[in-house]
Amino acid sequence: MYPEHTPHVPVQRAVELHQPTPYPPAAAPIVPVAPGAVPAVASIVLPDGRVVTGYTIHPPQPDSIAAKPAVSRTAVNVALGGIGFLAVCGGLILLTSFIAALTAFITQLITLAAVIFGGWIAVQIFSTHGHRAGGTTVNIRKAVFKRNHFNG
Incomplete structure (x- = not known):
């Protein structure tokens, strides 16, 4: 048979009955209370009716107004952040001043080296080194160029 054609028959179950066990009321300790502490x-x-x-x-x-702080924490944090920012800016200004001074010093060293080296070159060119004053000696040799070879 198909399940839709079977008649519905309720199932009988055994009934168990439980009786609660009453407990005797416990005596609560009486605590003395001051007359002003009992609410009205x-x-x-x-x-x-x-x-x-x-x-x-x-x-x-x-809360009472006196319990609140006079200055809010946000204002204190903003002020401390501003002080820190100013300290960092001061350090950056000192750092940039140091870099500018170092750059000027290096530039002066390079200029001094160029002046000294240029003076040495000028002395080498214009000094006679034992030659006769007033004349320049140039040795010219007969050179032969043959097929891109120099024979001197």
């Missing part, structure tokens, strides 16, 4: 009890009469009694709930009080 308020009773309200509803329009239909019912009376509702309960403790009053005080709204939370905002």
Whole structure:
């Protein structure tokens, strides 16, 4: 038979009954409370005549103004960041001044070397080194160029 043609028959199960075990109420210790610490009890009469009694709930009080710091942390952080930035800028100015002074010093050394070397060259060219004053001796030899070979 097909499942859709079978009649639905409920299944009977055994019923177990559990009885709760009552516990005797425990006596709570009585703690003495100062009279000012007990909150006041308020009773309200509803329009239909019912009376509702309960403790009053005080709204939370905002923090006092004196407890807040005079300067916000954000302002302190911005000020400290500005001081750090100025310190870095001062260091960068000193660094650029040092680089400019070093560059000027190296330029002066190169100029001094050029002047000294140029003076030495001038002395070499214009000095006679034991030759007669007023004349220049040039030795010319007969040279033969033959097939791109120099025979001197």
